[in-house]
Amino acid sequence: MQPTIDMDRLHQNIQTAHRAVAEIKRLGEDFPSVARNAERMLASLKMLEINVCDVIELGGMHREDR
Amino acid sequence: MNYSQPYWNPILETLPRKTLRALQLKKFQRIFRWAYTHSKFHRALYQTAGVAPEDIRTLDDIRRVPTVEKSMMRQIQGKDPYPYGDALCVPLEEVTVYRQTSGTTGQPVYQPDTWQDWEWWAECWCYILWAQGYRPSDRVFIPFGYNVFVAFWAGHYAAEKLGCEVVPGGVLDTKARILKIQELRATALMGTPTYILSMAETARLKMGIDPSGLCVNKITCAGECGASIPSTKRRMEEAWGAKVYDHAGATEIGAWSYECAAQPGGLHVNEAMFLVEIIDPETGQVIDAPGRRGKMVITAFDRQALPCVRFDSKDVIEWAAEPCTCGRSFRLIRGGVVGRADDITKVKGVLIAPSAIEEVVRGIKGLGDEYEVVVDKTGDAETIRLRVEVLPEAQDQCAWIQSELEDQLRLKTNLRYDLEICGCGTLPRYEVKAKRFKDLRGKKSE
Numbered sequence: 402m403q404p405t406i407d408m409d410r411l412h413q414n415i416q417t418a419h420r421a422v423a424e425i426k427r428l429g430e431d432f433p434s435v436a437r438n439a440e441r442m443l444a445s446l447k448m449l450e451i452n453v454c455d456v457i458e459l460g461g462m463h464r465e466d467r
Numbered sequence: 468m469n470y471s472q473p474y475w476n477p478i479l480e481t482l483p484r485k486t487l488r489a490l491q492l493k494k495f496q497r498i499f500r501w502a503y504t505h506s507k508f509h510r511a512l513y514q515t516a517g518v519a520p521e522d523i524r525t526l527d528d529i530r531r532v533p534t535v536e537k538s539m540m541r542q543i544q545g546k547d548p549y550p551y552g553d554a555l556c557v558p559l560e561e562v563t564v565y566r567q568t569s570g571t572t573g574q575p576v577y578q579p580d581t582w583q584d585w586e587w588w589a590e591c592w593c594y595i596l597w598a599q600g601y602r603p604s605d606r607v608f609i610p611f612g613y614n615v616f617v618a619f620w621a622g623h624y625a626a627e628k629l630g631c632e633v634v635p636g637g638v639l640d641t642k643a644r645i646l647k648i649q650e651l652r653a654t655a656l657m658g659t660p661t662y663i664l665s666m667a668e669t670a671r672l673k674m675g676i677d678p679s680g681l682c683v684n685k686i687t688c689a690g691e692c693g694a695s696i697p698s699t700k701r702r703m704e705e706a707w708g709a710k711v712y713d714h715a716g717a718t719e720i721g722a723w724s725y726e727c728a729a730q731p732g733g734l735h736v737n738e739a740m741f742l743v744e745i746i747d748p749e750t751g752q753v754i755d756a757p758g759r760r761g762k763m764v765i766t767a768f769d770r771q772a773l774p775c776v777r778f779d780s781k782d783v784i785e786w787a788a789e790p791c792t793c794g795r796s797f798r799l800i801r802g803g804v805v806g807r808a809d810d811i812t813k814v815k816g817v818l819i820a821p822s823a824i825e826e827v828v829r830g831i832k833g834l835g836d837e838y839e840v841v842v843d844k845t846g847d848a849e850t851i852r853l854r855v856e857v858l859p860e861a862q863d864q865c866a867w868i869q870s871e872l873e874d875q876l877r878l879k880t881n882l883r884y885d886l887e888i889c890g891c892g893t894l895p896r897y898e899v900k901a902k903r904f905k906d907l908r909g910k911k912s913e
Contacts, residue, residue, distance in 0.1 A: 406478065444583035448590045451740070451769055452476050456490055 660693025679708030695803025833861030
């Protein structure tokens with residue numbers, strides 16, 4: 402039996418992380434080492450969004466689906 | 468972390484079909500809108516067909532979207548934004564890596580990827596490797612030439628991402644690679660079936676090393692359909708004493724399918740990342756029922772620089788009838804990619820797929836791994852010649868082998884061949900994709 406996974410909480414934390422890294426990138430516009438590393442972090446965060454957020458944002462995902 | 472978790476993504480890989488289909492619709496809408504709004508090439512194609520993003524409301528609406536063929540991509544490349552042409556959906560400065568197709572079917576197609584695209588490529592491969600039992604304790608040897616071809620680049624990055632230790636076996640020759648596998652006690656390999664067999668032969672015949680005595684316990688194949696051909700898979704597994712798994716992907720598409728550890732005789736389509744449609748080449752209708760072959764039209768949901776939306780891959784596949792015992796809800800294609808629409812050709816009026824010949828040759832004990840098929844035409848008469856190698860230890864069984872080969876070929880391919888038995892080691896050896904099927908009809912000057 403698969404363990405229960407708190408998808409809602411994962412989703413919320415990924416969104417929070419995305420907002421934080423996007424802000425870091427914006428603040429680092431004149432700071433190449435910050436901007437480029439933030440860009441790469443956003444690409445990694447996109448993979449979390451693909452793995453977690455897309456299906457949550459469907460809205461119709463039932464509890465028993467998780 | 469729980470390494471006994473069988474799924475890379477325990478949610479998406481076991482999603483109920485209804486939810487999975489809803490997710491696919493949402494993701495198709497998103498990538499279609501992306502291509503429509505960011506690529507001049509795609510927008511012109513869709514406007515000509517009279518279809519816009521707001522027209523895609525159901526999965527059936529997707530059929531209204533015109534397919535894209537490789538020849539179209541060839542036509543637009545070499546123009547601005549150079550060299551990708553106007554299908555490019557991002558500014559050139561966001562492209563971080565160039566690859567190209569192998570050129571098996573003509574002029575290579577250029578493939579740009581952003582860093583996010585590259586993360587996505589590796590992510591798709593993580594689904595493959597995790598399902599095949601790769602874990603951080605593995606030491607993965609990759610005997611691949613690290614060049615402009617995508618081949619095992621993404622496998623390398625994915626293995627790193629999983630936490631495996633990766634040994635890039637780049638410019639080493641075959642003997643040096645085998646020694647390195649032995650020295651480091653590598654537990655896993657990636658390669659084309661052709662090269663995996665060729666390495667085993669080199670180890671055994673030229674180095675006196677039995678590959679099954681090394682530490683390799685799993686091999687992931689790509690680039691050719693051999694790992695889904697039972698007799699070829701069996702030869703590789705016996706030679707290396709390892710489990711051999713197939714995977715199918717393409718430069719313009721991504722890594723779209725994988726065999727799981729249950730080895731169900733087919734490949735799971737990663738339906739969270741791709742939409743696979745099987746199209747009847749005669750009627751153009753979608754085939755949803757199992758057991759009927761058609762050509763694959765595929766969409767990659769998350770690839771941005773050069774989107775892959777309803778790409779006509781020419782791969783010939785069919786859905787499996789039964790779900791896999793592994794618990795994944797991703798559908799299976801039976802027997803992997805069984806051929807390419809381009810490769811399936813008529814000889815003497817009979818349709819033939821080269822993979823059917825391989826299944827026969829590799830299924831006969833005493834024959835070597837290599838073979839060559841030459842189709843030719845003299846006047847109105849077509850000929851098909853099959854060259855095979857008999858292993859040194861089976862030289863005294865040549866008559867039986869020839870008779871068995873004739874019978875099996877007639878049974879499985881409905882054709883009579885001119886057979887040529889060659890000495891062991893005389894046919895060409897290949898390191899990446901083999902070119903064993905040569906059609907000389909129409910290639911001679913009249």
